Amino acid sequence: MRRLTMRRLTLRERDAIPIGTDDGLSEAEAAAFARLQPSLPAGSVNWQHRAIRFGPFCGVLRAGNVTVELLPKIEDGQDSNEGARGLLVAMLRITGNLIVSNAGESTLGQQQLHLLDQFILDFCSRVRTMLRGGAIARYQDHKENLNALRGRLILTNHLLRNSFDRSHLFCSFDERTIDNPHNRALKAVLSALRSSAVSVQTRATVTTLLHHFDNVALYPVTPRDIARLIFDRMTNRWKPIFERAAWLLQGLFPDVRSGNIDGTCLLFNMERLFEAFLVVKVRQAWRGSQENNFKIVSQGPQKNLARSDSGPAFSLRPDVTLMDDDVVVRIFDAKWKRLDPQAPSFGVSPSDAYQLAVYASRYRCERVALIYPSSITRPPGLVERYRLAIPGAPILEIYAFDIRKLASGGPLPVELHPSVAS
Structure with a gap:
């Protein structure tokens, strides 16, 4: 606690x-x-x-x-x-x-909510959306002595129980219930999120959502319990919710x-997040492009730098690869680092340059680029262009991205649009 x-x-x-x-x-x-x-x-x-x-x-x-x-x-x-x-x-x-749209909406500068609350509200939004299609429900077999027929009459039990009572019938029937392991897990996670929320408003939001589970028993649950849940054709649509629930639960109670x-x-x-961000922005830039023979590959295509008698070695996976059919046209690699205009080569790590040179050679790519966030000392745009001293003399470009502008919905800089021309 x-x-x-x-x-x-x-x-x-x-x-x-x-x-x-x-x-x-x-x-x-x-x-x-x-x-x-x-x-x-x-x-x-x-x-x-x-x-x-x-x-x-x-x-x-x-x-x-x-x-x-x-x-x-x-x-x-x-x-x-x-x-x-x-x-x-x-x-x-x-x-x-994240999918929640009401956690500090309007502009980037208006995000007042603590990050933990943003994660909690995001989960609530996901669950609320799924509940519009109905909570996960199961039918359970019940046997009960009733004053009206429901389901089917179990004659043997009826005669034993009601031989002197004609006002009751012993019945077997199926009853729809939301009190099942899936909803118990959701209720447990929501209860944990409510106790972890920072703001009163966030706790109130979780409390309101918990009312959907009033008829569900509350039991302790762990990420392992969630991993053991069984999904079928009727519940598969909920699987991403439970994956998120396990992530939150593991985060709230780490190990x-x-x-x-x-x-x-x-x-x-942030290094992985920036890579994913770059992939999305490149895909957005070329969505609906007339040059539909282009394809964008994330973390690939995989190649190996060498082979030995025991097999391939030194796997290569560029962050973003632009391909024209089977020809690699451009390779982008995202680096969540700060460029330094006062440092040699703007502070670009030699190992990062070597990595791009290897990509250029192994993928036979004429243009490769390192993408960095811009800063107050290094404005957005092309920082430098190098001709690599390797066979084919491919070009290595260094770019600075205005992350804030792109995150606000701005387009990918024109210089980074995939192009066959070099």
Whole structure:
């Protein structure tokens, strides 16, 4: 259970929080994060001398009585908490990780709700939408002594029970009920979300939704219980809801196998999220394109860099590949890093450049590109164009994306539209 006194901190990804200072964590609070760490994604929390530094993850972390809301760090001059929260929520919506539309609607800058509440309201919205088609129901066999015939008469039992009572009939009948394992799991998850909500309004929203399950028994449930639920033709449409429920439940109670962990972990890897964001924007740019022989491949097509006697080795999977039939035309790789105009090669990691050179060679692609978020020191657009010193002399381009503009519905920059021409 959550403690009554909760400290709520809002930080940026990769920020550090000191230990043992008035504006940081106490020793006891730091110890709570240490207990939670085995259940966290690798690289999300890093220990430094008298400090904890967070990795490239955004979302909600809670250890003991400290809740940390981690927001994206863009440094584009619009770095208010509301703006950063709105940007993250927009990216999550675009990539399908959030669907709720009333959690701080209107503009990116108006996102006032804590991220945890946004996740909770998103789940409520998904469940509410599914309930419009009816709750999951099952028919259960009942046998009961009734004063009117229902179903079929069980003669043997009727004679035993009612030989001197002509006002009753012992019947067997099927009764439709929503009190089943699926709805018990949903009720348990919603109850957990209500107790975890930050705002009174969010708790009220969950409470209202819970009334749909008034006739459902409340039992404790774990992510394993949800994984064991059986779906059929009638319930398959609910499967994504239960996958989301398991994610939320696992985040609220990270790993019971590790002992008495009092924490929450609902995090998104920003590197993976940026990759997914890029894929969606490229697909949107070419939806309905007249050049319909183009296809867009995410995380592929898979090739291998080498072979040995034992088989292929060193798998390659570009983030986004644009193909004209079987010919690779462009390759984009997303990098959730900050470009530095003062650094050699704008701070582009040599390993990232090597990776794109390998892609260009192995996929026989004439144009490859690294895509970065823009910032106040590196405006959006083409940053640099290199001619790679490898056979065929393919082009490596470095671009900066205005993530905020794209997340607000802006189009993909023209320079990044797939094109056969180089």
